[in-house]
Amino acid sequence: EKGNYRHYMQKEIFEQPIVVAQTLQTYVRPFEGEVALPVVDADLQAVNRLTIVACGTSFYAGLVAKYWVEQFARVPVDIDVASEFRYREPVLEPGGLALFISQSGETADTLAALRHARSQQQRIAVVVNVPTSSMAREADLLFPTHAGPEIGVASTKAFTCQLAVLAALAANLARAKGRLTREEEQEIVGHLQEAPAALNAALNHDEDIAAMAHLIAPARDVLYLGRGPDFPMAMEGALKLKEISYIHAEGYAAGEMKHGPIALIDDNVPVIVIAPSGPLFEKTVSNMQEVRARGGKIVLISDAKGIEEAGEGCMATIEMPAVHPLIAPLVYAVPVQLLAYHVAVLKGTDVDQPRNLAKSVTVE
């Protein structure tokens, strides 16, 4: 079933252009230039606050969604990991909308959080990959991802499909709230439609990434930096590396470096900077220079323009296609997944079944 691939994870990384396209098909109408979720605008109009709950990689998809929902729809978003949400006595106004994100639809903490939200009279929306799962059954509003079965314990294609659905949801909410002109909606749909081709272009750098994995494999610690929606991508990159290569890694908001973590920097701690061209590029690059001034070894992931501007002096660069900032999180998922994958292969770990981990965490 793995075909020509060595691992399920590798196969699933390479499936992303197709499954993201499949997922988008059900959420956008490209010819009309409209997003089209299985929910009526009138239902979303009353949403004044959105609560998002998830675990692990699905939580990072939720963090990206917070940036989008607040930017487009101007609806405030509360977000928690499920194990915190359950027990912290969150303040939930009756009739509020709570969104749960899960590949499996069975994660024990997320499911318990969903039931808690229900008991607090919340409307339950679910973004889920397994259509027969408990969460899918218990949802009021069901937003399926169409990633197909994900076998590798490290989530890859389910994540990018979650992002595709969440971008469409943010746009739909924005429209319902009267925050989106026709033209803006058409533009968003246009950018989303570019995602599959951009994912393909990102995958074309597989060999370059494989060739530089030896720079990361010997490290004991690795830092990932990003800003805005690329901050959760830094955390996602770090999680992927931790779980399959067993290298300690942390994702930080680039601007937080000087508030502590920069003390860790020496030439044994590679720093992976996720910095697509766009409004936040210069800021992230200036944080990167602070790291470099302290002898840090940098891997810059950016587009040709970004690499030309800031690539000099980096230990390595990974070039991504130039994309609109909206779809950058989807596209930049690919290099962080591939980097973790190739480092794990070099280290000889069990990529699809990493130690101590289960695909679906059905215990608290």
Ligand code: M6R
């Ligand atoms: O099935 P879920 O999306 O609810 O799972 C949540 C996490 O357990 C999951 O994302 C986990 O962090 C992955 N191993 C990450 O690669």
